Amino acid sequence: MKWVDALRAFVLGTGMLASALAHAGREEDIDQLMSRYQGQVPGASVLVIRDGQPVFRRSYGLAKLEDNVAATPSTNYRLASITKQFTAACILLLAEDGKLSLDDPVKRWLPSLPAAADAVTLRHLLSHTSGLIDYEEVMPEDLTGQLRDADVLRILEGENRGYFAPGSQYRYSNSGYALLALVVGRASGQDFASFLRQRIFQPLGMDDTVALEEGRSTVARRAYGYSEIDGRWTRTDQSPTSAVLGDGGIYSSLDDLAKWDAALYDERLLKQSSLNLAFSRATSTSETDVPFYGFGWRINSDSVWHSGESIGFRNVIVRYPKQRLSIIVLTNRNDPEPYKTALAITRHYLPGP
Template sequence: MSRWIYRLAPLCLSAFSTLAVAALPRLPADPGIDGLMQRYDGQVPGASVLVLKDGQPVFRRSYGLAVLEDGTPATPASNYRLASVSKQFTAAAILLLAEDGKLSIDDPLKKWLPGLPAVADTMTLRQLLSHTSGLLDYEDLMDPADTRQVHDSDVLALLQKENRTYFTPGSDYRYSNSGYALLALVVGKASGSDFASFLRQRIFLPLGMRNTWAHQDGVDDIPNRAYGYSQIDGRWQRTDQSTTSAVLGDGGIYSSLDDLAKWDAALYDERLLKASSLQLAFSPATKTSEPDVPHYGFGWRINGDALWHSGESIGFRNVIVRYPAQKLTVIVLSNRNEPEPYPLALAIARRWQETTQ
């Protein structure tokens, strides 16, 4: 049986499941979760919460507003900027290209980006995926007086001028937005497409994530868009974009609860990636220096039986927490600068964990 046919069957099942989810009546309220989410409710920047258990939504609700200026409410279809939750999609793109034979995760980085200085001679794609490259943070190299947005190609240009790293590549861990911006460029070169188009054609559309985009201003329009806000001097003010918001590989994807439910489903079988590729993404690639996060995989933080990632950028705070052995996932997306939703997601997850113990 061809691999195309092999993947078609679960994809058809996914389409059926998607229609079933879309047709579900509104799930009952949960006073416990509503209490946890109280600060997001009302005429304030909001949040959307999804709990998936055994592949089914058991809680799916939004709070507050997606757009303050016109009072647009947040809904499960609201599209939030995922920030660093995007990294799992960048990693998946690299793994897809490795399956296609277009690259190897152990390729030297300079095979694809030869303009980098000599300090990058020993860097590999694997090191970028696992944050062990030692690349400098591009944010620290930007001219603070320049208010123009930078793109992934600008990150490369900044790094090409710096023949230094934080440490010898492969010898340590340091979380790196620079690495994932460069991985987006590698995806473009290896695929013969651009990063945003590759994600759209190879990941989002095949999974039915039709409202998910690696957003490029002036190229696409985000439907049901939630705008980001920060509380400044006691008032909510729109802070939707910064000078780094156009970098795609490290954080430029917009998505919703409903689309992320389809992504979560694809991580349990081979409809998108082979089991061996998923194992690479979900296995500890390196120890980390982050509190309470012992290991990092490829685009995923690993803490015991939990796979998770947060995403923080100006005006947005998000998290996805998966417990694959329990088939339990909690997603919290918010369009405000605080608080961090990871503790909320853990508290929500415990409600289902306690009922199954």
């Protein structure tokens, strides 16, 4: 009957219209959340992935103020500590290869470490339970130039002490992940940046993602970091620790990180047993808003996530695996921290309590 067909068309049309209006309203709300990144200021890039598809993908502001270069979804930001999930993945890949064990003493691979590290294992480093001294607290006062991962080892060779017995407590450790990058090199027979490229970035098609080594590699469509000082934006792109790779040296974009996110749902890169390890509660933490830590991931009751903060960059990736929802926010400025913004964006895509 024609009137039934007409009614169906009307219902379908109104449903599509309502969905379109809701989508437009959601986009406007996100734009409002990101309003301070808009204009001639250091910018941000935001991606929302639901069921494997980008449902919001937008950039704001500038990637490079001096040349008025706009940020785009293919702009590459320094990930800072979001790097740690990639470093952990390298260790898990080598464990799958039989090249190492997570319970190897770190001194099997880095024998020059002092006696205080005798009981430290790779598992301790992955979960921030090693108790090793934070290299940033004991850097040489007369340091010129930038530290690299090998320099972190040299610093720790002179620190025959720890904060606590390995495995007894949690303390977030950049030292541990710098050492893990060196272990990747020793166990694989190639340098850390090359292993990342050959075993993770290239297989996933993350063609513009790189662990930056000045003089050896470059960053395409690079965002530069800025800090607001006395009311003005000043470039603060590098610090003495910015060249340490294992704890924070990767540059990537929304588009490449979408490929990484997809690989965490299946076995195209890591076996399911390895993914389970990465996202399992390896240790409880002392952080009030993060009850557990896995291998390169903070773990809440319904999400896994990690932030990345360094001079001039603040980023976050938040994943809700059961809902197949991910929110990524990358920014090239010192403030504000984007985790709360990501949670506010999340509320537009997940049902309320």
